[in-house]
Amino acid sequence: MIYREAGQFKMTYASDQAIFPIVQDRWLVAIGIVAAFVVPPLVANEYWLQAVLIPFLVYALAAIGLNLLTGYAGQLSLGTGGFMAVGGYAAFKLTMAFPWLDIIVVFLLSGVIAAGVGLVFGIPSLRIKGFYLAVATLAAQFFLVWLFNKVPWFVNYASSGTITAPNRAVAGLMVTGPNATAQTRYVVALALVAVFALVAKNLVRGRVGRSWMAIRDRDIAAEIIGVRPLQTKLLAFGISSFYCGVAGAELVFLYLGSAETLAFDITLSFLVLFMVIIGGLGSVLGSFLGAGFIVLVPIFLTNVPHLIGLPLPVALQKQMELMVFGGLIIFFLIVEPLGLARLWQITKEKLRLWPFPH
Amino acid sequence: MSNILYGVFLAPFKDMAGSPAFLAEVLIGGIFAGLLYSLVALGFVLIFKASGVFNFAQGVMVLFAALTLVGLMERGVPVPAALLLTAAVMLALAFVIERVVLRPLVNQPYIILFMATIGLNFFLEGFGEMLWGANVKKLDVGIPDRSFIVAGVQINQLELFAAVTAAILVAVLAVFFQRTRIGRALRAVADDHEAALSIGIPLKTIWVIVWAVAGGVALVAGIMWGAKSGVQFSLSLIALKALPVLILGGFTSIPGAVVGGLIVGVGEKLGEVYWGPLVGGAIENWFAYVVALAFLLVRPQGLFGEKIIERV
Numbered sequence: 309m310i311y312r313e314a315g316q317f318k319m320t321y322a323s324d325q326a327i328f329p330i331v332q333d334r335w336l337v338a339i340g341i342v343a344a345f346v347v348p349p350l351v352a353n354e355y356w357l358q359a360v361l362i363p364f365l366v367y368a369l370a371a372i373g374l375n376l377l378t379g380y381a382g383q384l385s386l387g388t389g390g391f392m393a394v395g396g397y398a399a400f401k402l403t404m405a406f407p408w409l410d411i412i413v414v415f416l417l418s419g420v421i422a423a424g425v426g427l428v429f430g431i432p433s434l435r436i437k438g439f440y441l442a443v444a445t446l447a448a449q450f451f452l453v454w455l456f457n458k459v460p461w462f463v464n465y466a467s468s469g470t471i472t473a474p475n476r477a478v479a480g481l482m483v484t485g486p487n488a489t490a491q492t493r494y495v496v497a498l499a500l501v502a503v504f505a506l507v508a509k510n511l512v513r514g515r516v517g518r519s520w521m522a523i524r525d526r527d528i529a530a531e532i533i534g535v536r537p538l539q540t541k542l543l544a545f546g547i548s549s550f551y552c553g554v555a556g557a558e559l560v561f562l563y564l565g566s567a568e569t570l571a572f573d574i575t576l577s578f579l580v581l582f583m584v585i586i587g588g589l590g591s592v593l594g595s596f597l598g599a600g601f602i603v604l605v606p607i608f609l610t611n612v613p614h615l616i617g618l619p620l621p622v623a624l625q626k627q628m629e630l631m632v633f634g635g636l637i638i639f640f641l642i643v644e645p646l647g648l649a650r651l652w653q654i655t656k657e658k659l660r661l662w663p664f665p666h
Numbered sequence: 667m668s669n670i671l672y673g674v675f676l677a678p679f680k681d682m683a684g685s686p687a688f689l690a691e692v693l694i695g696g697i698f699a700g701l702l703y704s705l706v707a708l709g710f711v712l713i714f715k716a717s718g719v720f721n722f723a724q725g726v727m728v729l730f731a732a733l734t735l736v737g738l739m740e741r742g743v744p745v746p747a748a749l750l751l752t753a754a755v756m757l758a759l760a761f762v763i764e765r766v767v768l769r770p771l772v773n774q775p776y777i778i779l780f781m782a783t784i785g786l787n788f789f790l791e792g793f794g795e796m797l798w799g800a801n802v803k804k805l806d807v808g809i810p811d812r813s814f815i816v817a818g819v820q821i822n823q824l825e826l827f828a829a830v831t832a833a834i835l836v837a838v839l840a841v842f843f844q845r846t847r848i849g850r851a852l853r854a855v856a857d858d859h860e861a862a863l864s865i866g867i868p869l870k871t872i873w874v875i876v877w878a879v880a881g882g883v884a885l886v887a888g889i890m891w892g893a894k895s896g897v898q899f900s901l902s903l904i905a906l907k908a909l910p911v912l913i914l915g916g917f918t919s920i921p922g923a924v925v926g927g928l929i930v931g932v933g934e935k936l937g938e939v940y941w942g943p944l945v946g947g948a949i950e951n952w953f954a955y956v957v958a959l960a961f962l963l964v965r966p967q968g969l970f971g972e973k974i975i976e977r978v
Binding site: 444 | 720766767770771774775776777778780781782784785786787788789790791792793795796800906909910912913917949951952955956958959962963966967968
C-alpha cells in the first residue's frame, strides 16, 4: 500500500525512462541523500566518520566502478586495486605538481588517468573471456603495484616510499591533509559518491548500459545485432577504471591520509569484488549495500567479544575473524546468490501489497 | 637508446654464453620452481575439469595440508602415520566442502562458485592457523637436503627429489584418469555433467573424489614447499603464482599444467636474473603474468586447453 505505483501514469517517453520512474523511489532517494548530508556530520563522532562512514563511501564508489564492469558488462576483473592505485598516485603527483589546482579537479583528473590505464589493460578482453580474463587482469594488479613500488618518481623521491595527502582547501574549507576535519572529508566523499552513483544509474539505463548488458548476456548475439564489442568493452573498462581511480584518490586523500602500495594490493581487489557480489551483480544500490556489509562486518566481529564480555587473545580473534568472514561469504552466496540488492527487491514487492497480501 | 637495446637484446645472451654453468644452475632452479608451481596448478586443473569450479582455495589447501602434517609431527606422531592422518584429514575436508559448499550451490553461475571458494580460502586460513598456530614451522619428513656437483653444476637433492615426485604424481594421475573405472567416470563428468548423470554416474561422489585427489596433490605440494621454505602463511600465496601457469597450460589439461609450470618457472628465473636488473629487480611477481598475457593474445585457450567454440 505504501509502495504502490497505481495511478502514476507515464504521459511521455521521458517520464517512462526516468532514472527513478516511481514517485516513492524519487522521494526515498532524495530524502536519503539529504539525510546523508545532514545527519552524520551533526550526530556521528570522529570514530564513526573516520572508521565507518568515510571508508564506506570510498569503497562504495569503487564497488560501483567494478559493478559497471563486472555486473553490467560481464567482464570479470581482479585488477581493481591496481586501478585504484593509479588514481591515488596520480592524484598525489598532480596535486604536488600543481598545488593551485582545485583538489576536486585533481580527483577527477586522476580518474581520467586511471581510465587511460584501464583502457590499455582492457584490450585483452577482446580475445579472452571469463577466468582467463580475470587472471589477465591480475597482470595489471601486480604490474601496477610493482611499478609504484619501484619507481621513486611516483612518490616524489620520498625515502619512506609513502604518499601523503597535503593540506588542500576548497572554497576556504580544508578538505584533505592533517588539518581537514572528518566532517568535511565525509561531505566531500558523499558529494562525489552521490553524483557518480546518479551518473552510473543514468549510464546503465541508456544506450551505453544496454549495449554493456547485451555483451554480458551473449556477446556473439550482441555483435550480430550491431553492438561493437571492441568499443563497448573498452568503454566499460575505461569508465569502470575512472570510478576506481577516483575512489583510489579518495582512499588516500580522504580516508587514509597517507598510503604505500601495500594499501592497494590484491586483497583490496578481492574486497571490492566481494562487495559487488554480496551486494548484487548489476545493481548500483547493491554496490552500496555490499560496501556497507564488508565495512561493518569486521568492526562487528572485533566488538562482539567485548560486548558479550569474552575478550579473546588478539591472534585468536584475528583467526576467528577470518573464519567468520569466510563462512559468512559462503552462507550469503548459498542463501541469496543474487545479493543484498535482491533482498531489497523482494521487500519492495512485499511492500506493494502490504498490509493486504491477498 | 642503443644502451637500452643492448641491455635488452644482447647483454643477457652474452652473459648466458659467457658462463654456461651459471646458466644451467639458473635453469635448474627455474625447473624446480616450475615443478612446484605445476603441483599447485594440478590441483586447480583436477577440480576445474571435473566440476567447472575455479578453486581459488587450492593455495590454502596446500598450506592447510602442510600445517596439519607439521602439527601432527610436532605432537610426536611418527612420519608415516602423520602422512596417513593428514591424507585422511584432506579426505574429510573434501567431504565437508562437497556437502556444505558445493551441493547447495549446484547450477549457480561460475562466478558465484568462484567467490564461494574465496570464502573457503578465508575460512581455511583462519581455521588452519587456529588449530596449529601461525608461526613459521620447519617441515622435515626426512628428505635429504644436500647438494652435489655434476659437471660443474650444483644440484640439490631436495630439488631432484621434488622433480621425481612430481613426475611420479603426474604419471599416477594419468594412469588413474585413463585406466581406472573411477577415472573414466571423472572424464565423463568433465565432458558433460548431464550426460554423465543420465548414465548413472553419481555426481556427488565424483566431486568428493576429485576434491580429495586435489587435497592429496595439495599435500604433496605442501610437503615440497614446506621442506623448501618452511610452513608459513605465505605458502597460500603460491596459488597466485599458479594462475599464470594455468592460463599458459589451459585450465583443463594435466600435461598443460606441468609444461606451463616449467615455462613459468624457467622464464621467471631467466627474466629475474638476466633482465630484472634493467628495471630494478623483483619482477618475479608479475613477469609470469605478462608472459601468460602475451601468450593468451595468440592462443586464448592456452597451450593444451580445449578449443573454445562459440555459437549464439
